[in-house]
Amino acid sequence: MIKKTLLFALLMLGSIAMVAQTTITGTVKDAKTGETLPGANIKISGKAVGTNTDFDGEFTLQTSDTPPFTIEISMLGYQTEKVEITKNKQKVDVSLTENETALDEIVVSASRTPERIMESPVTVERMDIRAIKNTSSPSFYDGLENLKGVDINTNSLTFKSVNTRGFATFANTRFMQLVDGMDNSSPALNFALGNLLGMSELDVKTVELLPGASSALYGANAFNGIMFMTSRNPFDDQGISVSLKTGLTSQDAAGDNEFYDFNIRMAYKFSEKFAAKATLSYLKGTEWFATDYRNTLNGQYVAGDRNSDRNYDGLNVYGDEVSTNIRGVAQTLEQLGLAPAGSSALVPSEDISRTGYDERDLMNYNARSMKFGASLNYRPYGDDRLEVIWNSKFGVGNTIYQGLNRYNIRNFFMEQHKLEFRGKNFFVRGYLTNEDAGDSFDTRFAGININREWKDDNTWFGEYVGAYIGATLGGLTSDQAHALARQQAESGRFLPGTPEFQAAFDKVTNDPDLVTGSKFQDNTKLYHVDANYNFQDMIDWAEFQVGASYRLYSLNSNGSIFTDYDGPIDYDEYGVYTQMQKKFLEDDRLKLTASLRYDKAQNFDGNFSPRVSLAYAAGEDKNQNFRASFQTGFRNPTTQDQYIGLNAGRAFLVGSAPDNLDRYTTPALTLSGAGATIAGTSSVTLTGRAAYENAFSASSVVQGAPTAANVELVKPEKVTAYEVGYRGIVGGNENRVTVDMSVYYNSYEDFISNNNVLVPFYGTVGDNSLSLAALANGDFTAFSTYTNSSADISSYGGSIGLNTRIFDGFNVGLNYTFAKFDFDQSTDPDFQAAFNTPEHKVKFQFGKTDLFENFGFNINVRWQDEYLWESTFHNAVIDSRTILDAQVNYTIPKWKSVIKLGGSNLTGQEYLSAPGVGAIGSQYYLSWTINN
Structure with missing residues (x-):
């Protein structure tokens, strides 16, 4: 037994001797300041063997490789250095030179x-x-x-x-x-x-x-x-x-x-x-x-509040979107014998809205x-x-997410899993994305259906009109009668904070049927595979790359968002591309890059996307660079553009994939008394196809000249982009300024847009009789369709950034951006461009990483001018603003720590990023980062 143990020990010692380690130690410093550099990477060339410097800039690298070999020392912002290792226990002292500029x-x-x-x-x-x-x-x-x-x-x-x-x-x-x-x-x-x-x-x-x-x-x-x-x-x-x-x-x-x-x-x-x-x-x-409670109408702010406007619709108030003309209600009550004969004449032809709930009563913040x-x-x-x-x-x-409505995203879950094979010249990867909307809900429908859980619309408006008629017959003025009518209709309303309200809230936010609830369900999956190969080791006269991608969507909302009532909707898309990059002239100063990609989606024709660019490096050190490029881009309609089927309250949303039009059907829609006589029925249902093939343009109806909408099915949108730019260094070593500037022009084709249309309950649009009667009788409903604008749309702009160092190391940066777009609204009255970008933006930065030992600071100031924000939620002008952010940081090498104290929007002037969102205040923070 002893002999076996000795033999095993000798074998182990021999094995250790055969893989005896080479140990290299050293220090990495900044070549200019002489300060040590923590976090620098040290690795053996061509291998994964490596280590990092500690907070003192020192490292120890152990490897089974036997000298000679080469190590590489690198760090972000510095030029990489290579050192030849010729012996074991070699000590290396390296100074890294900082890149001249970013x-x-x-x-x-x-x-x-x-x-x-x-x-x-x-x-x-x-x-x-x-x-x-x-x-x-x-x-x-x-x-x-x-x-x-x-x-x-x-x-x-x-x-x-x-x-x-x-x-x-x-x-x-x-x-x-x-x-x-x-x-x-x-x-x-x-x-x-x-x-x-x-x-x-x-x-x-x-x-x-x-x-x-x-x-x-x-x-x-x-x-x-x-x-x-x-x-x-x-x-x-x-x-x-x-x-x-x-x-x-x-x-x-x-x-x-x-x-x-x-x-x-x-x-x-x-x-x-x-x-x-x-x-x-x-x-x-x-x-x-x-908390923006301003009154709105058709996506615009209007005068009035709940006290002065009986059809009030507050921006961050939900449930008050439910509105009707009370004379029509009075006529129905009179016909049913529920109101005195002739009493409907006492009721004004006026729109009245239900009382809503403030967002803060519905939203979990x-x-x-x-x-x-x-x-x-x-x-x-x-x-x-x-x-x-x-x-x-x-x-x-x-x-919180804001789209057509405001959505409380609660317990939203998402997972992604990827397998990737990667080498020097290639990668192949595939990944899965899976999401679950959790307990998320639509706040607008929460407000609407909590109201309806307490009292349905017909009952509420019936009580309102009945009380108004009684008050008027009793001698009250119209204003007094309206006040009494709302008080009567609101009797017993669920108030926030009460058990009754909470029970209704819980029921509605767990119900995915938007007729009665507000929850949205989603278990959609995405599968994606892409690959790329670079032939640089096979072809030496130019660099060639090829690649491809494939994506499969599996939509699964159980009919709450998409028209996937009978199971998931699957559709796919794929693309292939190639790129050639060739350098010309002495020292490879001229670089030509040309790319071409072809993409095909299941529901659309294929698209070619070319790109060609030229870059020229002038100057002794190639530090004066000029570039020009031409490229195209495209965007496939989204999953919602194609397959949504949703009652959004203000309108029915119907995606325009060919197989989606007949799959979506509205709930039963009630006709007016006159309409019931014409159509011979009291209610109708409409398919999504009607929105695309039998609808009036909403803007033409508003203007009093109804015309057919003739909405085409959505297809990919395209952009053709032209850009020229310059990057370079101006001035000498002491007053060197880096300049980065560009100018671009974009021309868009088939810009994807939502088109609002009105579908009559009876008649054929263009018959000049029944369909117009439907409009006159109020027998129509709004749809939001997904299509492309025929308008000529273009955008252009430019930017310039200047960076330098002053006063022995203070970093100063200044940049300006200009952005503008052209669009003739008269060519497509129903289209909202939603450019949503300031025309002018200026940003300034000032700081020093080493004001004194281990102490640094940074200040950022941003200014932008006012601009128009357009969206399906609301349109409004966003005010100009100036934002000040600042931080100071202190490094503690002994603890391998950085302490940072800072704040954003330090002036405290609150601002809106878009209409309807919460006003953004100030944020103050203290952080402690260890060993990063």
Whole structure:
């Protein structure tokens, strides 16, 4: 036994000797300041073997490789250095030279190949780990708004949408957001989820943003811009990082409320072949209260309030949308013998609305987000020739979304799972997105149906008219009779805070039938596969890439959103593309990039998307770069554009996929007395086809000259984009200024739009008799159709950004953006362009990362002028505003910590991102980040 033990020990010692480790130690410093650099990456060239410097800038690298070999030392914002290792226990002292400007940073998104921003053929904006540390905004996602040409529309505290170059909505279906290559939008509700269920701030490596059309490489919906969020690889960034953030949100309507934001990231490299990471984030706070009670009519503000306008419809009041002409009610009561003969003549022909509930009585303003992500990374060869990645993300949260109505998103759940094979020249990945709307509900229908749960509309208006007639016969004036009538009809109404109201609220918000409830159901899935191969190791005279993608939607709302009454609706789309990049002239100063993509969706004809760009690098160091590009983009109609079938209260929404028109049927619609006589029935039902084939244009009816709408079925919209730009360095080393400027022009074709139409209950539009009688008798209903505008629409604009350093290292940045669009409303009166973008924006940044030892600060100021916001929810002018954000941070090397104190909108002047949302107040925060 002893001999066997000795033999085993000798064998183990021999094995250890055979894989004896080489140990390298060293220090990494800033070449200019001499300060040590924590977080620098050290890796063996061509392999996954590596480590990072600690908070003192020191590292120890152990490997089974035997010298000689080469290590690479790199860090964001610095030029990579290579060092030859010739012996064991070699000590390495390296000084990294900072990139001359941010334009020297490397981006991948512009051409799907690494290149300097300076040499990119199109406009690119970028944020990395250093920028996140220095942002004055409460989160890195908020900090994106400080980038040139970028707008962030704040729907609520936890739901924000990024937009570039106009035509913004909160859904923002013209802008794509990818997280580690996965589309981060809701496949059914059609809005990008922002960072509600996105990436942990601790796990963000880079954010790259391309304003403008990008369909040639990224397909449908990369129409007005695309954003790439890339996480940190566990092979390169290891350890445990923690972030604790707390503070206050302050708003006049909501008061001062605490918020908490906790993040943890854990990553470990088990060997040269296997690494893993996990992230967890939790945020809790209070949403911005929406308290705009101004009176509205047809999407516009009008004079009056509940006391002065008996047909009052407050913007953030729900339930008061239910309105009727009380003379018609009086006539019906008289015909039924429920009112004295001739009494209907006493009742004015006046619209009266039911009393609604304020949003704060219906909405849960508790903001919450919890998200978990994990990845398993495997490198079978021990280097970066091939990496297999399994990535899963889970998120659940509460937020507020504003579309046609205001939606309380409660316990919304989304998961994504991805399997990816990635190498130096290729990737193949497939992922699944699955969502569950949880306990989400429509606040407008909550208000409407809580009212109806207490007293149905016929009873309420009947009591109102009966009381009005009685009061008038009793000698009261019309105003007195109206006041008494509402008091009588409101008797016993469910009041917020009472058990009766809560019981009705619970019943309505758990009922998915919008006739009686307000809940929306959704278990839609999206399946996506895409691949790319670069032939750079096979073809040397130019760089060629090819790629393809396939996507399958499986819509599953149980008939509450889509017309999927009999089971899920499946439809798919695919695309293929190629790109060639060729460099010419001495030192490769001229670069030509040409791309072509073909996409085909199940319900539409195929689209070709070409892109051609030229970039020329002038100057001795290639630091004067000029570029010009031509490209096209397209956007497929969304899932809702094609398959929605929804009673939205104000109108019936019907998607225009060919197989959707006859599948949707309205509830029974009651005819007037005169209409019942003409049609020979008291009620009718309509199919979605009637909206497209037998309807009046809503605007023509308002103008008093009814004409047929003749709505065509929706098809993809297209854009042709032209852009020229310049990036360069002006001035000498002491007063060097980086300049990044561009000018663009976009021409749109078949712009997707909603067209409001009125469908008569009887008659054929154009017969000039029955259908016009239906309009006269009030026997019609509104539909919102999905189609394309025939109008000529174009947009144009430009931006310029200047950055420099003054007074020994203070960073100063200034940028200006101009955006404008042209549209002749007379060519399509029913079309709303919804450009929703300020014409002028100015942003200023001032700060220093090392004002003194371990202490830095940053200040951001943003100004924008007023602009018109158009949407299906409401139209209004958004006032101009100036926003001030600021932060100070202190690094504690001994604790591997950074403490940051800051705030956003420090002037306290509240502002609206769009009509109907909560006014945005101030936010103050204190954060502690460890080992990041």
